[in-house]
Amino acid sequence: MSDSPRSTPASIAPASGKLAIFTPGLGAVATTFVAGVERVRRGLSAPIGSLTQMATIRLGKRTDGRSPLIKDFVPLASLDDLVFGAWDPIPDDAFTAATKAGVLEKADLEPIADFLKGITPMPAVFENRYVTRISGATNVKTGATKRDLAEQLRADIRGFMAKHGATRGAMVWCGSTETYIKPGPQHQTIEAFEAAMAANDDAIAPSMLYAWAAIMEGVPYCNGAPNLSADFPAMVELANRQGVPISGRDFKTGQTWMKTVIAPGLKARMLGLEGWYSTNILGNRDGEVLDDPASFKTKEESKLSVLHTILQPELYPELYKDFSHVVRINYYPPRGDNKEGWDNIDIKGWLGYPMQIKVNFLCRDSILAAPIVLDLALFSDFAGRAGMKGIQEWLSFYYKAPQVAEGLNPEHDLFIQQTKLKNTLRHLMGEEQITHLGLEYYQ
Ligand SMILES: NC(=O)c1ccc[n+]([C@@H]2O[C@H](COP(=O)([O-])OP(=O)(O)OC[C@H]3O[C@@H](n4cnc5c(N)ncnc54)[C@H](O)[C@@H]3O)[C@@H](O)[C@H]2O)c1
Numbered sequence: 001m002s003d004s005p006r007s008t009p010a011s012i013a014p015a016s017g018k019l020a021i022f023t024p025g026l027g028a029v030a031t032t033f034v035a036g037v038e039r040v041r042r043g044l045s046a047p048i049g050s051l052t053q054m055a056t057i058r059l060g061k062r063t064d065g066r067s068p069l070i071k072d073f074v075p076l077a078s079l080d081d082l083v084f085g086a087w088d089p090i091p092d093d094a095f096t097a098a099t100k101a102g103v104l105e106k107a108d109l110e111p112i113a114d115f116l117k118g119i120t121p122m123p124a125v126f127e128n129r130y131v132t133r134i135s136g137a138t139n140v141k142t143g144a145t146k147r148d149l150a151e152q153l154r155a156d157i158r159g160f161m162a163k164h165g166a167t168r169g170a171m172v173w174c175g176s177t178e179t180y181i182k183p184g185p186q187h188q189t190i191e192a193f194e195a196a197m198a199a200n201d202d203a204i205a206p207s208m209l210y211a212w213a214a215i216m217e218g219v220p221y222c223n224g225a226p227n228l229s230a231d232f233p234a235m236v237e238l239a240n241r242q243g244v245p246i247s248g249r250d251f252k253t254g255q256t257w258m259k260t261v262i263a264p265g266l267k268a269r270m271l272g273l274e275g276w277y278s279t280n281i282l283g284n285r286d287g288e289v290l291d292d293p294a295s296f297k298t299k300e301e302s303k304l305s306v307l308h309t310i311l312q313p314e315l316y317p318e319l320y321k322d323f324s325h326v327v328r329i330n331y332y333p334p335r336g337d338n339k340e341g342w343d344n345i346d347i348k349g350w351l352g353y354p355m356q357i358k359v360n361f362l363c364r365d366s367i368l369a370a371p372i373v374l375d376l377a378l379f380s381d382f383a384g385r386a387g388m389k390g391i392q393e394w395l396s397f398y399y400k401a402p403q404v405a406e407g408l409n410p411e412h413d414l415f416i417q418q419t420k421l422k423n424t425l426r427h428l429m430g431e432e433q434i435t436h437l438g439l440e441y442y443q
Helices: 028-041 094-101 106-117 146-164 190-198 206-216 233-242 254-268 285-290 293-311 365-385 393-398 414-428
Strands: 018-024 082-087 166-173 221-223 245-247 272-282 324-331 338-348 354-364
Touching: 018 028, 018 146, 018 206, 018 365, 028 082, 028 094, 028 106, 028 365, 082 146, 094 106, 146 166, 146 190, 146 206, 166 206, 166 365, 190 206, 190 233, 206 221, 206 233, 221 365, 233 245, 245 365, 245 393, 254 272, 254 293, 254 338, 254 354, 254 365, 254 414, 272 285, 272 293, 285 293, 285 324, 293 324, 354 365, 365 393, 393 414
Parallel strands: 018 082, 018 166, 166 221, 221 245, 272 324
Antiparallel strands: 272 338, 338 354
């Protein structure tokens, strides 16, 4: 299996030296992440929402009383060792971008303005045809072929790491959602993919070039958007060949996170589902990009798959066959980054009697996404040092549409995902894994 551990604790390389965290995209999520890490480093804020910083892990028997923090149990990079590199077609530095994104308040940004102003995006590989709603894209690379552009990204990675004295890197895609692309013959083998890059094939989107460049440089790649990016056979083959961890797709925040909490609860109690209607209003740039039907289609695909996989209508036709599932995202500028989501859930109970659940979630998207960026970068770096390569299914916990080996169904249930994540850490560190028997005592 691609993500099966191949190491014992003794063979996990230590997290010594600096870790460069690369984000293609320096928008709302990336700046909230970077600013947050800096505030935590300066003792100004707490890293709420991050498992690597706050979660404990139960080890051994219940009676042993061993529940260290994950960061004390697993050799993760320390926040003080992180340096941040970004690309964005919009040339704003991180302070300006964060101010425009409007997620964090001025009072939180001002004390770290010096630090944020020092982070300026490298010229991006960007084409408007893949993200139609971005204007002001002046900070863009030029090159004769997509292969040339990807080589420039590799040079950026090397140059940034040398300049900052980083020993390792991790890349998390925080760029806009690209238009929907179906995997074609260009995505099946490394040779076909590289030939398509050289031929400037339309099926090769910018995010794929970043993924290719990262993997070629030995930098783990995590995909926070629903774009294909690294989720096709050629890239998986490349990651395995280069010995690099990859994972995706699409950060599991807001509404989908709620779905993966509530749906397992319905199924656990054998309650039926007639329909689930989800609607969102949001007014940030991501909302504007998703207002374009082609970008929304990419997002919709990633949001819709969740309920079917959790509820398994094939096993429980009486409860879950043919339920309606509708997802809507509406761009509504006054709302900014503070999205509002409504879910109307029609369920049925004993003797088929109908009931309804309504969820009104006033969530801050980037506040939920930022700790995910941190955890993905730190865990992927750890996985690389532990000799893991290819698709990291144990990181499914963080994704709406988890990338899995071909032919497998992704696991969406948040609690199964959490168990898999923690068991992978236990296993890699030579501790006993905790099985589903008595699971409730161990998290
Ligand atoms: N916030 C969340 O909760 C959440 C959840 C899941 C997924 N996402 C995804 O994360 C991504 C970032 O979200 P955001 O709210 O920060 O959006 P944003 O629009 O604020 O930032 C995205 C940035 O990416 C840049 N960009 C676009 N194409 C690029 C390219 N080819 N190379 C480099 N930069 C590029 C844009 O110029 C922009 O600055 C989106 O794809 C979004 O769908 C966000």
